Amino acid sequence: MSFVVYEFGFLFPRDTISAVMRRILSAIVLTIIASASIAVAQRDETGEPAPRFRAKTTTGDQFNNESIKGRVVLFEFWTTWCKYCEEEAQLVDDIAKEYKNKNLIVLAVNVLEPDQKVKKYLADHPRTVPIVLPKDTNLAAMYNAQVYPIYVVVDRDGNIAGKQRGAAGERGLRRMLRRAGLESD
Numbered sequence: 001m002s003f004v005v006y007e008f009g010f011l012f013p014r015d016t017i018s019a020v021m022r023r024i025l026s027a028i029v030l031t032i033i034a035s036a037s038i039a040v041a042q043r044d045e046t047g048e049p050a051p052r053f054r055a056k057t058t059t060g061d062q063f064n065n066e067s068i069k070g071r072v073v074l075f076e077f078w079t080t081w082c083k084y085c086e087e088e089a090q091l092v093d094d095i096a097k098e099y100k101n102k103n104l105i106v107l108a109v110n111v112l113e114p115d116q117k118v119k120k121y122l123a124d125h126p127r128t129v130p131i132v133l134p135k136d137t138n139l140a141a142m143y144n145a146q147v148y149p150i151y152v153v154v155d156r157d158g159n160i161a162g163k164q165r166g167a168a169g170e171r172g173l174r175r176m177l178r179r180a181g182l183e184s185d
Contacts, residue, residue, distance in 0.1 A: 053136040057130035077150040080121040155180040
């Protein structure tokens, strides 16, 4: 039996399937693959252990799974061109200040931008939370950071307590922190 490689690299028997059927099967297979990829990227990870990570801030502080044990961590994934990120930056800084004495670590992780661009942006838009540059972490890949901002909260046991893709607002951030066991005063 001979095979023909047809559209998108799939192999189909030449004798048994017409060109139209091969196209239909190719489309079906691609739809299944795309749906599975989306499902994996969007599945609810709440309660699962946080992926192993490393991060170094612009001030030289280093974090990893071991160093955050017993503390709640809020990861904020952002970019300089994201208007929602800019709008929520002060909110994130304020929450970090409010929860500082409750063992909250906030790490603002820039995603895929050159260091100099981020540093220039921060000179015009100062932040009070630790900033992590793309070259100093593997976090963006771990959390599939492609839409901004993205917020991820990791609880004291190292499990994901909440995840928000897109602007969360104050209520959304506080809700995720409550799930991680933090209450405001």
